[in-house]
Amino acid sequence: MPIIDKNSKLGLFVSHVVPGVVRPMRVLWNEIIGFVFVVLAVAMAPGLIRAFRELDTPKGSPGRLAIAGGFVLMLLYFGVSSFLRARKISRS
Numbered sequence: 001m002p003i004i005d006k007n008s009k010l011g012l013f014v015s016h017v018v019p020g021v022v023r024p025m026r027v028l029w030n031e032i033i034g035f036v037f038v039v040l041a042v043a044m045a046p047g048l049i050r051a052f053r054e055l056d057t058p059k060g061s062p063g064r065l066a067i068a069g070g071f072v073l074m075l076l077y078f079g080v081s082s083f084l085r086a087r088k089i090s091r092s
Helices: 009-056 063-092
Strands: none
Touching: 009 063
């Protein structure tokens, strides 16, 4: 037994309003997540630059550079793909 009857006035209201609210909320959610990932990537960029500059010193290592670069690229990928997903949702 459904909680809200689809033929009632409340059921008709919910069936018309909820899809119009859910889609913008999904777009906003994806944009917020994309922003957070891009900010994290930008925040990690100085560590990547520092690892690149320290390659010639005894403290530096290619592994540290690869790990820092991998994290920055991964965070940028997640951020950009989240923005693209938000765009796709808003256009459908």
